[in-house]
Each structure stands twice: as C-alpha cells, then as structure tokens.
Amino acid sequence: MKKLSIYRGRFNLFLLFYFLLAPWLVESLEAGMDFGPADFQSRVSGTVTDMDGEPLPGVNIVVESKDIGTISGLDGSFSIEAAADDMLVFSMLGYTSEMVAVAGREDILVQMEEDVTALGEVVLNAGYYTVSEQERTGNIATIKSEVMEKQPVSNPLAAMQGHLSGVNIVQNSGVPGGGFSVEIRGRNFINGESDPLFIVDGVPFGSQSLGSFDVSGQIFSGNISPLNAINPNDIESIEVLKDADATAIYGSRGANGVVLITTKKGRAGATRFDAHLSTSLSQVSHYLDLLSTPQYLELRREGVNNDGFGALLENPVFDGFWPDINLWDNDRYTDWQKELIGGTAFRNNAQLSVSGGSARTQYLVSGTYQRETTVFPGESRYKKANFHSNIGHRSKDDRFQLDLSTMYTIEDNLMPRADFTLQAYTLAPNAPALYDSEGNLNWENNTWDNPLASLEEEYAVKTNTLMANAMLSYRIVDRLVLKTSLGFTDYRLSSYRTLPHTARNPSFNLTPQSYSSITTNTSLRQSWIVEPQLQWKKKFGELSLDLLMGTTFQQQATEQLVVRGRGFPNNRLIYNLNAAETVQVLNDQDSEYRYNAIFGRVNLKFKDRYILNLTGRRDGSSRFGPGRQFGNFGAAGLAWIFSKEPLFGEGSVLSFGKLRGSYGTTGSDNIGDYRFLDTYTVDGEDYDGVAILRPSGIFNPLFGWEENRKLEMGLELGFFKDRVFINGSWYRNRSSNQLIGIPLAATTGFSELTGNFDATVENSGVEVDLRSVNVSTDRFKWSTSFNMAVPRSKLVRFDGLETSTFADRYVIGEPLTIVKLYHSLGVDPETGMYRFEDYNGDGEISSTDDREWVEDLAPRLYGGLGNTLTWGNLTLDVFLQFKKQRAYNTVRFNATPGYSGNASVELYDRWQEAGDITSFQRASAGLVIGGNSADTQQRRSSAAVSDASFVRVRNISLNYRVPNLDNGLDINVYLQGQNLFTLTDYKGPDPEQTANTRLPQLRQLTLGLQVGF
Incomplete structure (x- = not known):
C-alpha cells in the first residue's frame, strides 16, 4: 500500500479545493459572470400555463434559430433574449410542443396542451x-425517477429489476449491502465477465467489489456492491444501451452493454426544501417445508439400521456418534428458520x-442517512450517509455552460x-436450546456447535466513495460547441474479520x-477521466x-492488501496486529490501467424521417502487449419514420411508425491488468520469516481484443395518437476471439495461460415493449407498461x-x-437405490463419460407488467415480474433420507421395501464407506433440476397527495410493498x-412521508 498516503493526500486536496471554490463559484455565477460576448437582442418575458391556467414550471424554451434556451420557473415565468423575428419553441414532457412567433412582443402568454406521450419530446441520454x-x-x-x-x-440495480427488456438482474443475497448479477442480452464471453459499463453523470464507475473472500467469507462471498453508494432517490433516469448503434461509441467498454445513470439537477425558481422520511419492515418471504422431529428421528434410526449399525444404537458407548438420536431430547422441536x-x-x-x-444558475444539494438491520x-x-450536489450555470449570452x-x-x-x-435449513429439529439457564451459550455437553457462537465473531466493512464530474461547454460560433467532461472517482474499502477462540466448542480447549x-x-x-469533445450541427x-x-484519456489505479494476524495474548488485543504472534500477507497487489481513445459520430436526417447514424471508436488499452494495444470499433444505424409519409394523414389510426436497424462491433479488454506479463503473487506463507512470492502468470504479448458483432432490427408502432405504443426488436450478437485461461499441463507449474481462443458465442432473441394509456379523464387515469424478452444463446x-478441459x-x-x-432414472423398486x-x-456410472444430460439454467423468458391508476390525488402502482426458467431444487443439497441434519419433508416419501415406487432411495446415515456415491450422483443429476418459473409481485405503491395546501406546501404520504x-x-x-x-x-413494507415547501 505504498501509494495509499499519496492518494489520500490528493483526495484531501480535492475536497479542500471543492469546498473552498464552490461558494465563490456560485456567487460569481449568480453575479452574472460572462464568458462570451453579449448578443444585442431584446428581452422577451412571459408565462407558461396549462389549458386550465395553472403555471407550468420546468418548460424548455428555445430560440429556434440560435439554440439559445431557458427554463420556466415555479410560477411558469420565463425570460429570454430574442430578436423580433425569432420563433420560440416551448417543450415539456407530457405536453405538445408549441412554436410561438415573437413578432416584436416583449410579453407572451403561452398555453400548452397535454399530450399522452409527447414521443418527440422524450429525450434519451x-x-x-x-x-x-x-x-x-x-x-x-x-427507467425514470x-x-x-x-x-x-437502496441500490439502483434493485429498482431496475423486471422493468427493462433484455436486462436480467438477480439479487445475490438479502443481506444489506449485498451484490447483484447483471446481464444485458445474455452472457457473451466464456471467461464469465458479464458486467456492463456503468457511467454516472459521464464518469465511468467500477461495479466490481474490492472485497476479499478471505475476509467476508460466506456472508457476502466477497461481493459487496459498490453501486450501494448511489442513492436511488438522487437519480433522474437510467438508460441502458443495448445494440451496436447505441454502444459502439464506447468501443471496447460497451461489449456487455452500457448503463447510464443521470442524477437529479436543480430547477429554476424559488428556493425549495424537500424532506423525505421512510421506515421499512422486512422479513423472509418464504420458509422451506422441513422434517418434523418424529419424521427426522424416524429417518435417522432407519438410516443407521440400513447401514448395518443398528445394534450400536443401543450401546451407550457410541452415543457420541449420533447425539441427535440418543443424547438430545427426542420430544424437542425448534423451528430453526424462525x-x-x-x-x-x-x-x-x-x-x-x-x-x-435563477434562469441562469440552478443548484441542488441533498443529504441522506440510512440505517438498516437484518x-x-x-x-x-x-x-x-450520502451527500449529492449539482450546480448548473449558463452565461447571459448562452455561449458558456x-x-x-x-x-x-x-x-x-x-x-x-x-x-x-x-x-436454519439443516439444523436437527431437536437440537438443543441456544442458551443455558444462566443466559450463556449452550454447548450441550460439547455435543454440538452452537450456531450463535458466530456472533462472537465480527465482520465489518467500511467504504468511502467519492465521485465528481465537471461538464464545461462553450459555443464557439452558432452550432459549433466545444465540450469537456472531467471526472474523478475514489472508492475505498476497509474490512476485517475476527475469529476469537471463544466462538468454538470448549471441548477443543482452544486459547x-x-x-x-x-x-x-x-x-x-x-x-x-478527461473527454474533450467538439459538436457541430447544421441544417x-x-x-x-x-x-x-472527441477523445478519451483515462487512468485507474487499484491497490489491495490482505493481512492475517494469529496468536494473541488475549481477545481484547485481537484488533491490534502488533500484538499478533504471526502476521501473514495473504494478498498484496497494486495495478495501473491506462486507456485512450478517439471517437466520432455522424448523424444525418432527411425530411425528419430518414435517419442515418454512424459511430466509431479507436481504443487503446494498457492490458495488451506492444502491437496489440489498439482496436477499432464502429456501427451504423438506420431509421425510417414511415408514419411521416404522405400516406398517413392526421386522422390515421397509426400515429407513429418507425423501422430501424443497426450493425456494428464492440470489444472487450476485461481480463485484468498485466496479464500479458510474467507476474508474481504473495503466497500467504513465509520462509524463515520472509514472505514468499510465487509465479502467477506467464508472459504472452500476443493476445488481443475480444470482439462482439451486433446485429439488430426493430419496429416501433404508435396508435391512437401514441396512446398505445409498441416497440419490438430482434437481435443477434456474436462474440469471438474469446479471452480465456487456456489450461496448461501441471508440469509447467501454471494452471493456465491467458490468450485468445478460436471460439464464438451467439446470443439472439426477441424483445417487446408496450405502453398504453387506457383511460385518461380529468379525474381518472390508467396506464399500462409491459416488457418481455425471449433470449436464446x-x-x-x-x-x-472435445479434447479440452472445457469438454x-x-x-x-x-x-x-x-x-x-x-x-436420473429414479429409484429401483427392487433395490431401493x-x-x-x-x-x-x-x-x-462415471463422472467423465456419463454426465451427458444437459440443462440450461438461464431464463428462457422474462419481463414485467405494470399498471398505474390515478384517481384525483390518489395513485396506485402495481408491478409484476415474471420469468420462465429451470433451476436447482432441494435435491441438489440433500438427496438421501437419514443423513444428519434436517432436510425437505419430501425425503420422508422414501423407499422402504421391495416394490415401493418412490422419488427417494432407501434411508442411509452415510456410515458405509463408498456407499454415498448414488447420493452424490443424484444431487448432480437431472432430478436436481426442475421448473423454477414464477410471477412475483415485485412492487405495490399507494401514494396520496394532500390537496389544497397554501404557501406552496406539498405533502405526499405513501405505502409501498416490495417482493410481496x-x-x-x-x-x-427463492426461484x-x-x-x-x-x-x-x-x-x-415501507411507510413514507414527503414534504416540499
């Protein structure tokens, strides 16, 4: 960790610079600090309202010929510089755009008509x-805020589950802070890398945890989601880029898709305070049906007898072999799940x-505190605790932003x-009480391992995440804009795990x-990251x-140090490594990643209906050897908005129709740093007090970029003024030149060699998105959203x-x-096996030649269905998530009745005598040497996989907005349910x-209150 102090110094300097500069910057911006020459035009003011005369805040007002704009305030007012012959364009999501001629006026009143979708005004990032x-x-x-x-x-990935077609997100654990697995249109690469590129406000954000399994162990399996640092309530929208046309501009980073997270920004108007309070109650939603005490003991005794050791059950000398049968209370029952x-x-x-x-400078500052138990x-x-801030400013001449x-x-x-x-699933139902009569951990005469002993151990993890971005834009001349994005991220994780001797059975006599x-x-x-860009528009x-x-310059440094101390004078000194008898360095590594690229986009639009979009990128990565560091990626996208053809008039049922298609390439360098070099790793052991380094990688400068070729066709249809909108897509992605670890013979001293393998993976499928406005009146509205993906791989x-280790x-x-x-052919009625x-x-039956039954554990179909009903100030949202899939069942974990430890009640239906037709073989206590081979094979057989399709009530939300409040007070009360x-x-x-x-x-279940004023 030699660089840690240097980075900490940079981090502190950054914070000092930001907090000293920010107040001066806001004051300067509000004072009207200009960055360009003023245009000599008249000032036009006015008010924007809806058809009922209510003011509309947040309306975008743009001078059509000059791309100069502003935003209406909370009272609907606006002010903008415009010439007497200019046209003003008023646009807002949910309302039909209006074009209004200035015509020499200085005061303008505009009324905007509600549009059920206003498709042309929905701007996507x-x-x-x-x-x-x-x-x-x-x-x-x-998906919007x-x-x-x-x-x-508390994690944006959880909010995305089921809402986006082609995006499969699975929560790995119900423990707070746990991770998620994310796949966009399937798994593309054999090396298992499937995480998309995450971009937060223009800054790449690493989604891989820096946790270590040596510390976290079973509780997290090392997977602590860094995305927990992003408060979902601070997010304005999340866009997921899926096809080549959308992702190729990200080049090698877009092979698995791109997730763009845009946080909320301030709006023009009077200072507004918003408070949000909520409290949630959570419980396990489903318990397994396990054996009762009589059933469990019956199977245990039967298993011991079937194994030929029944006579020993009556001999007290052997009671220690089966304490659950002979030493523990046979009438006791504990529901260990509860x-x-x-x-x-x-x-x-x-x-x-x-x-x-103001219209020129907007700000937003928010702070959040959350506390959660298990x-x-x-x-x-x-x-x-989370802090988020945003400051936006435009100069008076609208050149600088x-x-x-x-x-x-x-x-x-x-x-x-x-x-x-x-x-909870495997403890014997008659296991002893957790505490003795004096409130101490009960070891029941050292006959069991008390599960609560692990509470004596601690696992603690602290993370600090800083992310900052500055976007500067200057309009050099009309329609020519120079932009620069500057981003910085700092993610720090520190954790520890203690294992005191008091957490182990006293019979071990540990100290x-x-x-x-x-x-x-x-x-x-x-x-x-620094990304200068130049954009030019012309009609x-x-x-x-x-x-x-534009071009991209990015650099990333990663460091990790994992240390274990053993042998302490007493447990009170366990947190002090200096008091340890021995200290082992289990992992000590640091790496640096450099990335550089140039990219471009050409977009052509003819008659507002024929669109061509060309994107390209040349990437350079430090993860490849000399001569292999650069790769070229690009895509072409076409769209034809055929509903704008003269054939379709104003009265047509088809209000919108578009055909689109794209083809292009993206790539991947997700293999880790320095894989082309000879590398060494700390062994974790030492020789005569000196740490041992062992070779971990072989020099191979010849491997290069993985490549993903993406093809897509899409059809979008809107009916009845877009009240019903359907988006259908077919895609095919082919990933080749796979970067994998090529297995080596043991005599080489290495397990694998990183290199390109001539393998191709294809992911294809169909996706459908539908949204509709079923009813829309002054008092009642009902809208529906639906998405479905049918993937194939x-x-x-x-x-x-056939001759490789991957066979x-x-x-x-x-x-x-x-x-x-x-x-599996079931249970033999004669032998019971x-x-x-x-x-x-x-x-x-051998593992090499007879495991030929194939099951696919990826979902065959998945999606979501949501309905929103609004009646006056009351809104009800119901969202259902569904999947069609197969998965491992309870047989995977226990296939034979009679083993020590509880199991599914299904095992009670076992074979007992010749002629029985059952699903489970004869009971066994596992005492016969080599006798459990059938159990092991059954747990790895077709019987261990079954249908795991489901429909889940993912979310229900009931919101009531308190009406007719004075002084601008806005109160919302809501009740929400998740995974009901x-x-x-x-x-x-859980399926x-x-x-x-x-x-x-x-x-x-969550009860919440939102107050704004």
Missing part, C-alpha cells in the same frame, strides 16, 4: 449525445434536499461472519494464542447534419472442445449457462436465488 425517442436509431431502454421512487430499495432468519429487519431513511436558482439474531446493522456534480457516500456495515441461512485471529482488507480504486434545407468527435464454435462444461450448439448432469443412464454402456408475493411451483428458498446457503430476498 445516449452518453456522448442526447436523442429524442422518436428519432433514435439504436436500442435504448430507460418516478418509477424508482415507488420502490423501497430462530435464525425469522427476525424483522428495520430500515429508516431520511433525506433533505435544497434546490432552486433478520439475523444479534446486533447486525448497516449504515449509510457549466455543470458540476459531486457525490460522496460513507457506508458502515457490521454483520455476523456467517450467514445463518444454511444452518487465544493457538487460535484467535483477525484478517484485514484495505483496498483502493481511484480513477480520473441544409431538409437535410440535418450532426457531427461529434449457443456456443457456435470452439475448436478442439465437461460446454457443448457446441448449447448455451454457456448449461450444466452437464447424470440422467437410485439408477442412472449408462451413456457409454460400460456398466459403470411469489406465485411458483418451485419448492426451494431466483436457488442456493440454500445465502439469505433469500426479503419481503418489505
């Missing part, structure tokens, strides 16, 4: 540029924001070292010197031209697959997400999260 939804040539899915605010979540994961988690959230400003016993908790955005988040997570979920230890992880990821009659060119090519994982023509299993198909006919019900035939913990070792998603 495409990263380096913006585009209206009507004229986009690429596939961009979006009004949708996210109706969900009681004891260990049946608690109620509380989350309290408070946010205060201040916003406002369903586990003990005092676990998660705390988060400045936007400053800053986010700083502190997270403090204190969890038990172990997730109690596995123990602090012989056992107690602490493992610490100190990590840092720091990056900066030649009916032809519009939009040119963009296959391994098209893999030279030499047991992949099959040509099948997806990368398959598992190869034994084919599991049977399997002998594929090679040699009379034996799941309709499924799946019998495991989306099938592992029984991690806490499933929780059911949440």
